[in-house]
Amino acid sequence: MNSENKNLGIKELAILAEVSIGTVDRVLHNRGGVSSETKKKVLKIVEDSGYKKNIIASRLKLAATSVIRIAILVPETKNDSNYWSLPLQGVDAAVTELSVFGISAEYFFFDLLHPKSFGERIDPIIDGNFDAIITVPFFEAESNRLLARARKQDMPVVFLDTERTLNSKGNFIRQNSFIAGMVAGRLLHGLVGSQGIYFVVNIVNERGKQINNYQRENGFRAFFSENYKSDQIEIHVINHPMEGELDLTPEIQQAFQIAQPKGIFVTNARSYMLPRLLESNNIVNTRIIGFDLNQKNVAYLKSGAIDFLINQKPQYQGYCALKGLYKYLTEEEDSQLNMDIPVEIVVKENVSFFEND
Amino acid sequence: MNSENKNLGIKELAILAEVSIGTVDRVLHNRGGVSSETKKKVLKIVEDSGYKKNIIASRLKLAATSVIRIAILVPETKNDSNYWSLPLQGVDAAVTELSVFGISAEYFFFDLLHPKSFGERIDPIIDGNFDAIITVPFFEAESNRLLARARKQDMPVVFLDTERTLNSKGNFIRQNSFIAGMVAGRLLHGLVGSQGIYFVVNIVNERGKQINNYQRENGFRAFFSENYKSDQIEIHVINHPMEGELDLTPEIQQAFQIAQPKGIFVTNARSYMLPRLLESNNIVNTRIIGFDLNQKNVAYLKSGAIDFLINQKPQYQGYCALKGLYKYLTEEEDSQLNMDIPVEIVVKENVSFFEND
DNA sequence: CTGAAAGCGCTTACAG
């Protein structure tokens, strides 16, 4: 009520409460060993004064004695240009920036094709007594298991890349894939119009279509049904397993013969497979939109063979996850544990700004 | 050479150099009063050890004794929805975030229409002994004067919004307007194609066309001349003084009668003036692209009357300027004093992400 | 259950 506007320190609180600073600290951190009467008295002072911990004094002391340790569990990558190296780059950048505050990251890897490999990392991470975990929720059962174990130890978990419903509430830093699909719908329709035939192309690995693919396709369709009489606009779907390069399988050949594609929406990072395929089939004047700024996609964007790319900002996701956890662990401020990463539209002319986030 | 990989502190340096920590500090800060021999010895240790100041210990001490003060000189605003309140919001956010590190901002305002009002703020700012200045380079002579005065006092200056050549090198955090114009060209051409007639509309105040308007128009033209036979694509220009609302002056009426516009590029934030104008003139099927996410622009974007907006991220510019100066003033790290703000493409479906930056 | 004291790494006022 009669809150001071000057920022009091722990010393002033102690004087006001007529106790020592040690006791104030015990109350502030709920360290116990304080009589309930004293605790009440101190808490009142703390609240009335609007006390806010000086985080840099706190970290100066703590960085030297107890470093915050974050476990990072992501898909293993063969090389640095792999998508999954990108969130790690963001994590690294944040660690570098915050290392003086006493924070570190340790990496664990799993195999995208084998849920078991994810499950096997859970024990080492939980037993490692980390302060928090950053991972991706690709495997539902295993993610639930991780989340349940982490909850028991009070370890916050931040999931990157994909949002999915889990048994208990998780934190997600990811792009809204449904909205990304809608944006793709608008951009592609702007180029193609209402007459041409659209294709949604899902080029999937042996695990099949993932949540992001479904959400993006749904968003894409939603754009058309909200803005146009959807039944007048033809949208075909190709689900294609990726075995090495995308090839003119009988299914695709048939699909493209039945209806010549004017606009193609590739629901993941593999849009670079389309231009060659179209060319070898003598299909021209087809507009393409896909995801992610991998080298091949960017090359086709620059050559004009791909019209738009949507950036998920994977580096930024990793960066935000680590900084958000730091903020939560040091200030109990959880507002940055969940983020809706902007759907960033990339064309040839502005791609240079985004190649590193 | 034989650099330690552990981060040494000033205490360890002092032991290695066989001097007191006070002396090490004198050398590190060039505070003088050290014999050249001692200085040399200490400097060698500092370099060999790869010493890096612990910035949080430094700020803990300094925040209590000497707060960094930044002067902000921007156009005065009548209301909070004015464009020029946006960079201030970003500055405020950064100040809030960094205030515990001991940084503060003080505001000065000038009248966009009167260079003199800018000039009159120079003395108070220079005499105010600020540590740095954030402003905008709208008036060439006055900006040069400010820069020259600031240089003498070793005050770094960061200019927002617009880049321009000044007598000495300044720091700029701004969007590249030429590239923004190119992006606008690509987006509009995607909707309109090579047959329709394009208009570049500059709606200017009594100071006339500004640097940004020229750069954007040039970028727009460059897109067409680089990608299409520019002489085949008709680009008309309307330069219109803004007196209250944009109206169907004889000039505009004539221009629109001679050639019906299919794509309109508004080179500043006033694209919201076009839809009503077109409607009252019974011109339909015209695509519009403009700048900035002001309320009216966003409303038309949502209604579909405006197709694309380009975001200059003014809040982000202010935020980056303050954080960049903090980094420079505390760590002598100047890499964040110049930034090329991404050309952010906004459509109805993703506008919600950007309304606050 | 509580207090007094040392210390995180850097900065500075004071003493010599």
Added chain:
DNA sequence: CTGAAAGCGCTTACAG
């Protein structure tokens, strides 16, 4: 020209 000491605000090990 140089050193010893106090202090920034918080945390913790120790003593009682």
